Amino acid sequence: MHAGQRSKVPRNVNMENLRGGYLFPEIAMRELEHARKYPHAKLIRLGIGDTTEPIPHIITSAMAEQALALSTVRGYRGYGDEQGNQELRMAIARAMYKDMGVKWEEVFVSDGAQCDISRVQMLLGSRVTVAVPDPSFPAYVDSSIILGQAGKFEEETRKHQNIVYMRCYPDNNFFPDLENTPRTDIIFFCSPNNPTGAAATRSQLEQLVEFARANGSIIVHDSAYSAYISDGSPRSIFEIPGAKEVAIEISSFSKFAGFTGVRLGWTVVPEELSYSNGFPAIKDFNRIVCTCFNGASNIAQAGGLACLSPDGRQALNKVIEFYRDNAMILVDAFESLGIKAYGGKNSPYAWVHFPGSSSWDVFDDILEKTHIVTVPGVGFGPGGEEYLRVSAFGNRETMLEASKRLKTLYNHFK
Amino acid sequence: MHAGQRSKVPRNVNMENLRGGYLFPEIAMRELEHARKYPHAKLIRLGIGDTTEPIPHIITSAMAEQALALSTVRGYRGYGDEQGNQELRMAIARAMYKDMGVKWEEVFVSDGAQCDISRVQMLLGSRVTVAVPDPSFPAYVDSSIILGQAGKFEEETRKHQNIVYMRCYPDNNFFPDLENTPRTDIIFFCSPNNPTGAAATRSQLEQLVEFARANGSIIVHDSAYSAYISDGSPRSIFEIPGAKEVAIEISSFSKFAGFTGVRLGWTVVPEELSYSNGFPAIKDFNRIVCTCFNGASNIAQAGGLACLSPDGRQALNKVIEFYRDNAMILVDAFESLGIKAYGGKNSPYAWVHFPGSSSWDVFDDILEKTHIVTVPGVGFGPGGEEYLRVSAFGNRETMLEASKRLKTLYNHFK
Known part of the structure; x- marks a missing residue:
């Protein structure tokens, strides 16, 4: 030696x-x-x-208060639920999914969308086939590669093997040409899209949900920028009837509340979503969250709750x-x-x-x-x-x- | 439909x-x-x-201060480095690895040991063979199963297939019988052990490092409870000469500082640690951290820094x-x-x-x-x-x- x-x-x-x-x-x-x-x-x-504006004081003071409470006998808390504090899960369900039939038990609080993308990938495993919008946030492809769903990069096409790239550009109103998109197990989609800024219209999301239903695919919908939608487009895939059986939604407080450094997000896995053998995906995701994660910081969660208050x-x-x-x-x-x-x-x-x-x-x-x-x-x-x-x-x-x-x-x- | x-x-x-x-x-x-x-x-x-005692005020007040600073133009910060704030990385290297030759660049701040166990598993991938102490913290085996390194549970042996269980009990002073342990790529080890509470002696850790060196294995050492060591046993695997070429260390502020709900930990991946093809593991781990994680909460990190101050x-x-x-x-x-x-x-x-x-x-x-x-x-x-x-x-x-x-x-x- x-x-x-x-x-x-x-x-x-x-x-x-x-x-x-x-x-x-x-x-x-x-x-x-x-x-x-x-x-x-x-x-x-x-x-x-990366966000640059200060976070409103009503939110940071809630976090400061939570931090200081941890020094008191009455206020100290150790491990929270891995899935997040129930109060915050209920507040997210209420504020973000009103009238969409999303239960608080389907909301899993996380430390941010990027982290949950890779946890969703661990959930799905290495044997699924994947489609991504092109262009889109690089973490979809990179996490697919890390999990072994995707193969080598090909210089000629500038694409990774075993990934379906769904081109989005002005000629198709930045929405994939689904008629010519092959079936995959998983369809990553984000609205508004990062980087194009395009928010899918209701009709486009309806097409996407119908496409997933027809193919038996699962949509992983990233709505991290949904707070920026100003033209009435849906802010959640769950505004579309039938989406709960075919979609997971990943979202975040980062761009919504300037929490890029505070780290807080959430993922909705509907009870209705099941694998080909009928097993509910939510049960496996719960297990992933309990085994590979231990909950978001309780201080960040207190801030999240303040974000969702009317003020x-x-x-x-x-x-x-x-x-x-x-x-x-x-x-x-x-x-x-x-x-x-x-x-x-x-x-x-x-x-x-x-x-x-x-x-x-x-x-x-x-x-x-x-x-x-x-x-x-x-x-x-x-x-x-x-x-x-x-x-x-x-x-x-x-x-x-x-x-x-x-x-x-x-x-x-x- | x-x-x-x-x-x-x-x-x-x-x-x-x-x-x-x-x-x-x-x-x-x-x-x-x-x-x-x-x-x-x-x-x-x-x-x-789960910890129950309040966190000392000197620590929570640092977190409260950091939270409130996020409401000011001067104090606002967005994304930090995925690897953690340099100041905290340097403080960890200084406080926890004095005279062990661990550089701050080798310290990756995390949101806790359990989370980093699964990130280390993603780093290693599904094709490695694994050994775990028996008994030990269930996340080693469970994350090995999720990654596909381990197989089904066998009722008769009460073990999962493709995992080497290294029995630790009074007769062997709670230290594995390495002479009769087959070679695996990865050896999970924790000292002090959860649940047995046994801290490996210097001589035992030397044997473990020598065993890993002889076999070309990588030790994933969990030192989440090292602050509890009172009998002079090593608090880090890196106290053992030669460990930097064969070990990763995962640790945490949870049990050390009552941060089970605040969420903060770290992992050391030494520059010397390389795969069989010579590629440095630290480069791949850095990529995992940048792709599947986005840094620990900046508020928790401010608390971590206060934990490491003399007071x-x-x-x-x-x-x-x-x-x-x-x-x-x-x-x-x-x-x-x-x-x-x-x-x-x-x-x-x-x-x-x-x-x-x-x-x-x-x-x-x-x-x-x-x-x-x-x-x-x-x-x-x-x-x-x-x-x-x-x-x-x-x-x-x-x-x-x-x-x-x-x-x-x-x-x-x-």
Whole structure:
């Protein structure tokens, strides 16, 4: 035996299938290089979708109170239920699923949507087939790879093997062409979509539910951005009749309440959802939650409860409106340049189209000329090529300054 | 299409291999039945290992302060690093791994040990072979089953297929007989052990590290109870030279700081640890943390930092000593009955031996006669048969009352 020895444990083959060039670290590297080249430039970061506005005091004071109560004999609490505090589960069922027939027992409180995506993947196991919107949040594909549902990346198609990519773009109103989509066991779907900002209409969601029912598929619906919907589109898949038999919904307080760092979310697994052998999925998910998780922080949960109080919701609505207005400033800036920009209306992102261009090239070009960091659309799947995602999280001055800098590019893009 | 339809998605075969009769729900059910039978009896719960003492104010006030800061423009923070705040990672490396050569970059902050056990399992994948101490914390086996490393439960042996059970009992000083243990890729080990309370000596841990090195295995060392060690046994596997090339360590603030509901822990993956192809495990674990997790709550992390301050540690040491004294009260009560009880010295549990008895029978008997809830040892593996785990979390009055009730059983057990 000597120093430097290797174990004889084989590396997990699934991990080998993950691509090395992970999106956000690559952006961070290019940002760093840019900062070295232009040490005096004032960088504007419209890249990662991270909330920036303070959390309303009514919410943080509830968390502070809960924290301090843990120092008292009467207020101390140890383990809570793995599924979340009943009071919060009831409040979520009431506030988010009114008249949709979702019971509080079907609501599982989590530490955020990204964490629950991988717990849902553990639930489903490695033998299911999967479809994802293209473009979409990279965690769907990456967690499918980690679980072994997906295979290697193919350079030619820029897709992973064994994944069905459902292209969403202006020509199909950012909704998959279901008639030409093969059946899969699992269909990941998010509305509003990250990155495109498109919220599926009621009629589109009805089609999706009907497609899943006809195929015996399970929809994993990500509604993390649903609070941003302003045009009356459904905020939950469970607004659609029949969805409870074919859908799981994952959601979050992150973008709704600025809880990206506080960590709180939830997942609804309806009692009606069953596997081909009739076994209810909720029983297995409960087991996953009890074995692989131990509940969200009780302090974060106290904050979640305050978010759902009438005063909390009112305060949060203002913040959401603020971000949405930011997004419209960005959309307008691009549109004034004659560049087509989507999103904004129902999301905190602008999704900007540069036909014929590589999205990394446009990313580099805008960074170079305006010192603005964005996200190249191709990071969200091959269908994101030619696009940039521009985040509206930031203060108003930043947005106006970004708008001004972008407008100076008029001649460049014309 | 009609109501009540099943999906065509197959149930995850791994989930089918989990046993239905889950330990703590079964205990809860029997407790409920008992409460119905004796509605006026004052139940004492020494079952689940849940902390009960208030958290020192110096720690909760740091969390309250962090919560309130999130309402200010200067203090607001969104996403932190998925790996944890650097300041906390550095504090953990300093406080817990002094002189062991653990770098802060090797420390990954988590929302608790149980959660990290399943993240480590995702890291390792379904094709590794696994050994666990018998008895031990059920999450090792259960997460191995969920990942597909283990097979069905066999009624005859009371073991799951494809798992090596390393028996730990008084005759081998609660340390596995490594000479007769077959090689596995992964060796789960915990010190102090939950439920036996046995802390491995330095010499035992040296044997374990040598065994792993000789076999090219990876040890997943759970040190969640290390703060309870009072006899000078190592508090970390990394006190043993050569361990960094063969071990991952999972730990927690839960039992150390009463954070069972606050949720905070950490895992150390050394840079030296590599797979058979030479690839460093830390790179894959970092990817798991970034894809399947989004960091622990920033409020909990502020509390963790306060725990590691000199005043915080001093306050926590008192709480730990208090629980350990509780444990000795329980150990003494059993010993005074002529019943052999282990643990206590280095753990908040008593591990009580009833030779020739079924542990569920003893559980029922003690519940019936003393209204005290314990945990039947067999819930921790077949090697726990004939034993009970009795938890020392609770206030002093409760322990003294439990001791009194147990002593009335003298004639019964004699």
